[in-house]
Amino acid sequence: MNSSDRKRLLREMIFFRRFEERSFEAYMERKIGGFLHLYSGQEAVATGVLEMARRGHDYVITGYRDHVHAMKCGAPAREVMAELYGKVTGSSRGRGGSMHIFDPSVHFMGGYALVGQPFPLAAGLALACKHKGTDQIAICFLGDGANNQGTFHETLNMASLWKLPVLFVCENNLYAIGTRIDRSSAVIDQYKRATAYNIPSSQHDGQDIDVVMAAAREAIDHVRSGAGPYFVEFMTYRQRGHSMSDSNAYRSKDEEREWLARDPITIYSERLKTEGVMSDDDIAEMEKAVLEEIETDVVRFAEESPEPRVEDLNQYCLEEPPDPRWIGPLVPGERHG
Amino acid sequence: MAEMAYWEAIRRAHDEELANDPMVIAMGEDIGVAGGTYKATSGLYQKYGAARIIDTPISENSYTGIGIGASMAGMRPIIEIMSINFALLALDTLINAAAKIRYMSGGRASCPIVMRTPGGTAHQLAAQHSARLARMFMSTPGLRVVTPRNPLDAYGMLKSAVRCNDPVIIIEHESMYNMRGEVPDNEVFRPLEGAxxxxxxxxxxxxxxxxxxxxxxxxxxxxxxxxxxxxxxxxxxxxxxxxxxxxxxxxxxxxxxxxxxxxxxxxxxxxxxxxxxxxxxxxxxxxxxxxxxxxxxxxxxxxxxxxxxxxxxxxxxxxxxxxxxx
Known part of the structure; x- marks a missing residue:
């Protein structure tokens, strides 16, 4: 990877962090409602894995902590922010909110709030890729807590049985909401659980984007080769609570300090500095430019965008207008067709 | 005009839609090699192969979810649930996902799946095989729910359901599969709305x-x-x-x-x-x-x-x- 790509990756991670922290501020100002789950601290996983994927070509799906995955796929940041604001210009036209970012134009197939639900949806996307004979794959990002759902076991079984081109990325941040992994899973190392279904798997540091990219490249190559699914686990940590209503009372301050010291942005900045790719000044300038872009482009767009019209409340429930060939009306005595 | 059984009408609709569009697949328990519990897919495995007539494990929620995911990427899955009682296992993917994806994506994604399932009381099948549950599905926005009463509707509504871009639940009935009725020889689509x-x-x-x-x-x-x-x-x-x-x-x-x-x-x-x-x-x-x-x-x-x-x-x-x- 050349130095301009490495600078871009650092900028992306700084951008994603600032995006999340800025949405935190907007939430405190009550400009964003509902649940807001922030990705701060886990940036290296989505950024690194998707850097190795064919963005816009491969299908990507995840849970409710979805802003960064959508943006890395190519969803415009201003549309993601507008969605958080509930605006009609948002990724999901203001109907989904933080947990349901969609941008099928770049094959980001959504954020889902039912833990574990994306497992089968991802396998279905992969089934479609295989059926059509394309070289696309499906990538499913979920947390460690999702692996205790039935959908994990059912889907891994079918994905393996049918050799579907799906990559399962487990972002193990050690907590299922507020319950630590050793209190919720009989198997601590999540990658071991995939072996029950004959799916190759591995576990890696999720804080070092170079490690993430190396592991993701191997995993993606395996899946794209037609050899079937792969399960890759990254050890990571969310710096904020599960959602905005979470005070993190269940985690020790020592543990938090330990992981903060392994902040993925710090790790990568230090590496680029050591290697002479960037200086402290370069990084400070980059941070300033990101701040400005988020304020003048992303946030301003969200603030200035219109709300959805209340008269459009019923829009998007079913296809509109209904196709009379299949829907009707039923004309008495008439044989259709 | 041919007289045929309800199950034969369903089978014919599958056959025609599978022949018409390579994106149509059928999936469910025992529908392929075994030919389907009510014969509604009999012979199709031999004709269209294992990739399009998919025998699934007994994992209703996730194979329904796989159908939903495939439909989001352009496929047209016909998902069979052997009994509507088992559809309760698939409520998460069906109601929390399929029924809501078009809406919560602001119309940017859709789930054109068909779920077929018999709901009704047949012959002493007892409490866990005799539920009807029509009332539960009809209360869910984002779904279409149809209840064909004869072979003509069983055939023509399934064909319309496959072509329609919304998720459609077709509630059949164990006591109707052998009921006979007339179905025209030419292709017919029966509307999914209208009493x-x-x-x-x-x-x-x-x-x-x-x-x-x-x-x-x-x-x-x-x-x-x-x-x-x-x-x-x-x-x-x-x-x-x-x-x-x-x-x-x-x-x-x-x-x-x-x-x-x-x-x-x-x-x-x-x-x-x-x-x-x-x-x-x-x-x-x-x-x-x-x-x-x-x-x-x-x-x-x-x-x-x-x-x-x-x-x-x-x-x-x-x-x-x-x-x-x-």
Missing amino acids: EIVRAGSDVTLIGYNYSVHLCLSAADKLSAMGVSAEVLDLRALRPIDRDTIRRSVEKTHNVVIAEEDEATVGVGAEIISVIVEECFFALDSQPVRVHAADVPVPYNRSLEKAAIPDVDDVVAAALKVVGRA
Whole structure:
């Protein structure tokens, strides 16, 4: 990877962090409602894995902590922010909110709030890729807590049985909401659980984007080769609570300090500095430019965008207008067709 | 015009849609090599192969979810659930995902799946194989729910459901698979909306759906011999409900009986009566009566089972009551 790509990756991670922290501020100002789950601290996983994927070509799906995955796929940041604001210009036209970012134009197939639900949806996307004979794959990002759902076991079984081109990325941040992994899973190392279904798997540091990219490249190559699914686990940590209503009372301050010291942005900045790719000044300038872009482009767009019209409340429930060939009306005595 | 069994009509619709569009697949338990519990996919595995007629493990929620995910990427899956009771396992992917994805994506994604499943009480299958549950699905925005009563609708509505871009639930009935009826030789699409007046009458409207339409038709014969002219209305679709056809019939007969195989509480009949009250309350000459299942889990014992579900005589008695002849 050349130095301009490495600078871009650092900028992306700084951008994603600032995006999340800025949405935190907007939430405190009550400009964003509902649940807001922030990705701060886990940036290296989505950024690194998707850097190795064919963005816009491969299908990507995840849970409710979805802003960064959508943006890395190519969803415009201003549309993601507008969605958080509930605006009609948002990724999901203001109907989904933080947990349901969609941008099928770049094959980001959504954020889902039912833990574990994306497992089968991802396998279905992969089934479609295989059926059509394309070289696309499906990538499913979920947390460690999702692996205790039935959908994990059912889907891994079918994905393996049918050799579907799906990559399962487990972002193990050690907590299922507020319950630590050793209190919720009989198997601590999540990658071991995939072996029950004959799916190759591995576990890696999720804080070092170079490690993430190396592991993701191997995993993606395996899946794209037609050899079937792969399960890759990254050890990571969310710096904020599960959602905005979470005070993190269940985690020790020592543990938090330990992981903060392994902040993925710090790790990568230090590496680029050591290697002479960037200086402290370069990084400070980059941070300033990101701040400005988020304020003048992303946030301003969200603030200035219109709300959805209340008269459009019923829009998007079913296809509109209904196709009379299949829907009707039923004309008495008439044989259709 | 050929006469065929209900299951043959479903099989023919599968066959034609599989031949028409390579994106159509069928998936479910035992539908391939075994040919399907009710033969509705028999022979298709041999014709279209394992990649398109997919035998699934017994994992209803996730294979439904796989169908949903595939549909988001352009496929047209026909998902068979062996019994509507097992559909309860798939409610998360069906109701939390399929029914909501178009809406919560602001219309940017859609799930054109078909889920076919028999719901109804058959022959002493007991509580866990005899649920109807139509009333649960019809309350979910984002779904279409249809209840074909004969081979023509079973064939033509399945074909329409495959082409339609919304998720469609087709509720069949174990006691109807061998029922015979005419289906035209040429390709026919039957609309997914719209109630149908199956028999015209002037004294009372008997409203049914799925198997209960046949109870209404038999009851109408008996009533005719008693000098009561009954109109029979097949709802055909439980979501959305065809309010206009209901209103027009009630304005004509002024008396209503609703025959439902579901339990009454928060049920199909309750919804239809609400529609009538909202649309044409003052056209009623009598209080509407619901004929429905007993409010108990379906028992195994033959006489208890018979007592738990409505039959033709129950519909006749209800009709005589609303026309003031009881």
